[in-house]
Amino acid sequence: MICALCALVVLGAARPAAGSPAPAKPPAQSSGPGRVALLPLEVKPPLAPAVVARFRRSVEAGFTLAALSTIAAHEVEAARLETVGSCRTGACLRKLATRLKAAYLFSVSIRRTGKNYRIRCDLFDPAGGIQHQQVATCDICTFSEAIAKARDVALQAGTALGKKHRELHPPPRPRPRPRPRPRPRPRLRPRPRPRLRPRPRPRPRPRPRPVAPYKLRPSLKQAAWMAGVGGLASLAAGVALLVLDGRPTCDRDMPRISCPYRLNTDVAGAVFTGLGGASAVAAAVLFYFAYRRKSGRERPRTSFGVAPTPGGAWAHAKFSF
Numbered sequence: 001m002i003c004a005l006c007a008l009v010v011l012g013a014a015r016p017a018a019g020s021p022a023p024a025k026p027p028a029q030s031s032g033p034g035r036v037a038l039l040p041l042e043v044k045p046p047l048a049p050a051v052v053a054r055f056r057r058s059v060e061a062g063f064t065l066a067a068l069s070t071i072a073a074h075e076v077e078a079a080r081l082e083t084v085g086s087c088r089t090g091a092c093l094r095k096l097a098t099r100l101k102a103a104y105l106f107s108v109s110i111r112r113t114g115k116n117y118r119i120r121c122d123l124f125d126p127a128g129g130i131q132h133q134q135v136a137t138c139d140i141c142t143f144s145e146a147i148a149k150a151r152d153v154a155l156q157a158g159t160a161l162g163k164k165h166r167e168l169h170p171p172p173r174p175r176p177r178p179r180p181r182p183r184p185r186p187r188l189r190p191r192p193r194p195r196l197r198p199r200p201r202p203r204p205r206p207r208p209r210p211v212a213p214y215k216l217r218p219s220l221k222q223a224a225w226m227a228g229v230g231g232l233a234s235l236a237a238g239v240a241l242l243v244l245d246g247r248p249t250c251d252r253d254m255p256r257i258s259c260p261y262r263l264n265t266d267v268a269g270a271v272f273t274g275l276g277g278a279s280a281v282a283a284a285v286l287f288y289f290a291y292r293r294k295s296g297r298e299r300p301r302t303s304f305g306v307a308p309t310p311g312g313a314w315a316h317a318k319f320s321f
Helices: 002-010 049-065 073-083 090-100 143-168 220-244 266-291
Strands: 035-038 042-044 104-113 116-124 132-138 301-309 312-320
Touching (some): 049 104, 104 143, 132 143
Parallel strands (some): 035 104
Antiparallel strands (some): 116 132, 301 312
């Protein structure tokens, strides 16, 4: 059965026999291959239905990774039973592809010898433009490894289908859209330009005049007051020291007789009294020069006048110095 199916796949592009329905045109091609249908898997020797279902889901996952859109298994089975049961001829496969509205059909056969698996994936093109067969083996494999190998085979077959489909059916180039003619713009009257007023020139800021540093100039009045106050203080201190000279330094009864020590301030009193007298004299002199009235001298002036008189003129001159 597997050999017969292989022969049918290879000879899929052959013409149908007389009395068979005409091959239906494939659906409009797009950038991708379109919908693909996976026929029931052929497993020899037969395995449990649950294992076969796992193999089928793995193959469909490989097609999904290859960016193919697969038709559900129950739809494929229903369409296959509605046609002629198990399809083996090219005419039957074309009829099945038309029924499912599929662009391509895939058949997968799995042969198991002990723990060795041989997986083959055949592609059927109703239009007869693409032929492809993918074969892989898995030696000393478990069920999980064989299922993973079936997914890899389906992925490689789906990738090859997409590449060949793009080579045979390149996407049409987009037609350039005609550009609409530009509408004539209405003529606009130029607006009158507003007259620009000249900007007022900023006035130059006046430069600050350099301020001379303040110098403290002592005056005669200040010196007179300082000398007078200092002289009075020195006089008061000197007189006080002269008065205290010779007094006892203790508070006993009869201090002049019982106290062994007495104050000796005559020299300091004389010094302070002399300094105070000198300061007082200096202050008096300074006060005299500070508060005396300065008689301002008049500057020499000259005046001259002339006046007419009957029968002559009158002249007057004045000099002051």
